[in-house]
Amino acid sequence: MTISFRASDILAADLAAKPLGQPSAEPLTGEIMTRAKVFLDNPTVTAGTWECEPGASRWEFTTRGEVIYVLSGRMTVHQDGGDPVELTAGSSCIFPIGWKGKWTVHETLRKVFVVYREK
DSSP, X not given: OOOOOOGGGSOGGGSEEEEOOTTTEEESSSOXXXXXXXXXXXXXXXXXXXXXXXXXXXEEOSSEEEEEEEEEEEEEEEETTSOXXXXXXXXXXXXXXXXXXXXXXXXXXXXXEEEEEOO
């Protein structure tokens, strides 16, 4: 099976909305709304598109990792003990298993994501 989608063309109204929270992340600046559409979900991989409103949150990738491609918006990611990295449209980023730090979304962010889990 081939799964194809144009994440940048999906209307925000067609994404499922929910507040950011555990087990994904801990909001640091009050409620942060997210919207997503998952196209693949199995025990080892989940993939789709995700949108997040501005705000700061704490992320800990203890049993999973994530690869993203930013379609629009802007955020800064700051790994514990590391330097901050700004991500904008066209940026790719890998958060390996064990990554811990803070994400600060400055402008509503839309990304394509692939989450992988330990077996």
